[in-house]
Amino acid sequence: MGDEITIDKQAFHDRLSSFISQWTDKRSGDTVFGGVGSIVVLVGKATDQGTYNKSAAFQLWLLGYEFPATLMVMTPAGLTIVTTKKKAAYLEPLKGGKTPVEVLVRGKDQAENAKQFEKCLDIIKNAGKKVGVLPKDVQSGPFVEEWKRAYGDISKDVEEVDAAVTISTAALSVKDEKELRQIRDAARASSGVMANYFLDEMSAILDEDKKITNKALAEKVSNKIDDAKFFQKLKVSSSFDAMNLDWSTMPTVQSGGQYDIKFATEPTDSNLHPGVIICALGLRYQSYSSMIARTYLVDPNKSQGSNYKLLLQIHETVLRTIKDGVAAKEVYNKALGVLRAKKPELEKHFPKNVGYGIGIESRDGTLIISGKSNRTLKDGMTLMITTGFSDLPNPDPQDKKSNTYALAITDTVRVTTGETAVFTKDAPSDPESVSFFFKDDEEAAPKAKPKKDAKVGAVAQSNITKTRLRTDRSTNQDAEKDKQRREHQKELHQKKQQQGLERYGEGTGNLNGVEEKKFKRFESYKRDNQFPSRVKDLMIVVDAKAATVVLPIMGRPVPFHINTIKNASHTPEGDVTSLRINFLSPGQGVGRKDDQPFEDPTAHFVRSLTFRSKDVDRIDEITRQITDLKKEVVRREQEKKQMEDVVEQDKLVTVKNRNPLRLDMIFLRPALDGKRVPGEVQIHQNGLRYVHGSGGAQVDILFSNVKHLFFQPCQHEMIVIIHVHLINPIMIGKKKTKDVQFVREATNEQFDETGARKRKHRFGGDEDEFEAEQEERRRRVQLDKEFKNFAEKIADAGRNEGLSVDIPFRELGFNGVPSRSSVTIQPTTDCLVQLTEPPFLVITLADIEIVHLERVQFGLKNFDMVLVFKDFNRPPAHINTIPVDSLDAVKDWLDSVEIPFSEGPLNLNWATIMKTVTSDPHAFFADGGWSFLDAESSDEGEESEDEESAFEMSESELAESESESEDESEFDENASEEASGSGSESEEEGEDWDELEKKAKKKDRESGLDDEEKGKKRKR
Secondary structure, eight states, X not given: OGGGOOOOHHHHHHHHHHHHHHHHOTTTHHHHHTTOSEEEEEEOSOOOTTOOOHHHHHHHHHHSSOOSSEEEEEETTEEEEXXXXXXXXXXXXXXXXXXXXXXXXXXXXXXXXXXXXXXXXXXXXXXXXXXXXXXXXXXXXXXXXXXXXXXXXXXXXXXXXXXXXXXXXXXXXXOOHHHHHHHHHHHHHHHHHIIIIIXXXXXXXXHTTOOOBHHHHHHXXXXXXXXXXXXXXXXXOTTOOGGGEEEEXXXXXXXXXXXXXXXXXXXXXXXXXXXXXXXXXXXXXXXXXXXXXXXXXXXXXXXXXXXXXXXXXXXXXXXXXXXXXXXXXXXXXXXXXXXXXXXXXXXXXXXXXXXXXXXXXXXXXXXXXXXXXXXXXXXXXXXXXXXXXXXXXXXXXXXXXXXXXXXEEEEEEEOOSSSOEETTTTSOOSHHHHEEOOTXXXXXXXXXXXXXXXXXXXXXXXXXXXXXXXXXXXXXXXXXXXXXXXXXXXXXXXXXXXXXXXXXXXXXXXXXOOOOOOOOOOOSOSSGGGSOGGGGGOOOEEETXXXXXXXXXXXXXXXXXXGGEEEEEEEEETTEXXXXXXXXXXXXXOGGGGXXXXXXXXXXXXXXXXXXXXXXXXXXXXXXXXXXXXXXXXXXXXXXXXXXXXXXXXXXXXXXXXXXEEEEEEEEESOOSSOOOOEEEEEOSSEEEEEOTTTOOEEEEEGGGEEEEEEXXXXXXXXXXXXXXXXXXXXXXXXXXXXXXXXXXXXXXXXXXXXXXXXXXXXXXXXXXXXXXXXXXXXXXXXXXXXXXXXXXXXXXXXXXXXXXXXXXXXXXXXXXXXXXXXXXXXXXXXXXXXXXXXXXXXXXXXXXXXXXXXXXXXXSEEEEEEXXXXXXXXXXXXXXXXXXXXXXXXXXXXHTTOOEEEOSSOBOHHHHHHHHHHOHHHHXXXXXXXXXXXXXXXXXXXXXHXXXXXXXXXXXXXXXXXXXXXXXXXXXXXXXXXXXXXHHHHHHHHHHHHHHHHHHHHHHHHHHHHHHHHHHHHO
């Protein structure tokens, strides 16, 4: 059980209050609860994985977890729980809610334990003579035996009532919204496995005449649960996580005359046999079960086809009859009525019920859809509806083994007040979708035309008759898709334009604001006695401590702060050398520094001083000292500027009275100084703490400072990652960072990658290699589960700060260069990320104003992506060199997340564009806003071409901007003016070349057409 237990207190009290309110309701209390005064729910040893009896199911419903060796005694007045110390620690926080809860902790003192049981027995006796129990649940273990001995003392004084129907009716059968979503997701995943995996595998085996046993095929299907990528492609739901899947009903495959439509027997070792093939399976998602079964008919004879159509009619009748307020026996009798009217001779082959309730229990034995069941169906119930025929005689068997056959259809459904909601409808069951024909393919094919809505059936038939049906694909899908995307983008652009006008009304002015410039004073020394002693000799002294250069001027030592000095240089002239010191002063044209204010700009300024000396080495040393001091001061100022946004965090509040949840063998990125040894991550009350393995160095991260939390699995990667993206940067060692990662390597450290050590001792060849691959796969899956669970615990601990775990969608990923190297960039629900290689990339989608795709033109293998942020003062982000193969995928993704995008053939000068936007945003949006980016609009007239050309970049500017971004230097205002000027000049030249290129292409096309015409004439 460990540290994974976190019980939802709100959900617990809501469900307990609901249960007790039904108990005390005068209208339903006596009928549902049978007049019992108390209910005893006892759980002994843990149940087998994937199966839950009524007692364990009730615990899971109430607490979210199964607690072995635990007794629960309920009365309308409250709940008393007896359990061990470790489990009691998780139950203690449940006290103090709507309903009184008492937790009795068992220890090693037998007398004290006996008193606890006596207290429970007193509660039972005082509550009334009738006590509800679950006699059909077989419990075992020393805890159970001890309770039975204690309970035996009062068993004669009370009347036991079977509470199974009570618990099913009042708690388990009617699901809330959260439970319904979990069952729906489980059912969708089950039907996805059936339609998108089993069907393909089975049809490929039969098509290629492969030999495989029913058992082996069932095992292949059961192993598919580990393929997280497969379930991601199914798109079950936005919050679906394949890590929470388990089998509630293991896959079974039946063929060749051996059938059991109760699906209680394991698959046989006989080969998969054409004819009637039945597959059943059920996935469990977050403890909630589902079930699906389908029958596939391969070259069916008329009798099989006719009986299947009747079964489908009965099945649809059952689904139509299921409704809120309908009795279970009425549903079964309607099904039987259809059978008796159509083929009464098949009644003996029809089962005694057509389904069960389904939920935490894979089969609720108290909610059976049979002719004797008096249970009433209610809105919110979920049912496993299964109809079938068993031991049907086969009048035209393909061989002696198939003298009998069976048919079955199973769906997971929800009861509503109207039409029944079928959760497993993604796997169609109509005859056209489940019937396949191999014999006389040309004649049989027309019989198997799929319906328009039978998508999976069409896929199955295309697998079996590949060569004939593959040409039937629509050629207009891409054009239609592109048209829809363009229309949607047009709406998004119009919306963005409207938002811009609303956001920046008239008179908004310059977004950069007018920053008041202040004169900076630099004080070297406050008193004369602080001068270095060497200045008495009237020599040049570089005082690094005071960041000052003391120069002898007219017989006096004069200090100059290093910030007043621009640079220093020396020039040898024969036997003497000249030291020239240049000072900062107005009108020098030094870029941003030219804007520096002075107290009296009209005053005279000393621009430089020159000293001559015969001591060349001394002057060389002074020059070096001044240069080094200048560099050091500039470096310190830059560091200070970088540290401006580093906010000192509050103190971490550590957990008390228990050990914190932890994950060990973790490496931190960026790494701490020192040896590369693993540490551990701990979850505390208000944040995380990473403890380094060697020196005990610590890094604390508060939940209030976390903007995004990511989990990236190790599938297709060398490491598994939990990534934290911060609101404000923190210091790790001497590095400032907004991204912190906790990683563990996923490779097997026992063997080197060549496998030499393994081959040295064993010579199994392919078997050894296969075994190693299987082990590697299992280890990776386990690693992903461990990290995923820990990331969810972090999100739970920080839920007050709105934390949730985001996982990258690898299938939507594309390659690009956001920094210096090509990496895989992946979208998540809220972000666009690259978490594998530093520097990491995390861009919040909600911060993006618009995306522009550059260098999109025929003949180029790559294009660039520019992401403009809603904060126009923030420089746009660039992702360069994206393969053109990813263009459509990138467009589809941007369109799906409601981000307007545009495309063009050239790189634009974004520094100039953003300067234009921020200088007057209202004028920018009033003049059309981002519409100038649209490449199509540039073809409409010369004005838009001229407007766009003002922002286009020449090749030299592009190279310049790339080098600037690498150096992380800010854009210079003077440089921007020069760049925009040269850009317009280069554009004028570029237009001439474009015209020439268009004419050349046109001429080539014309000559190509002429050649084609000539070729046709020659053939004639």
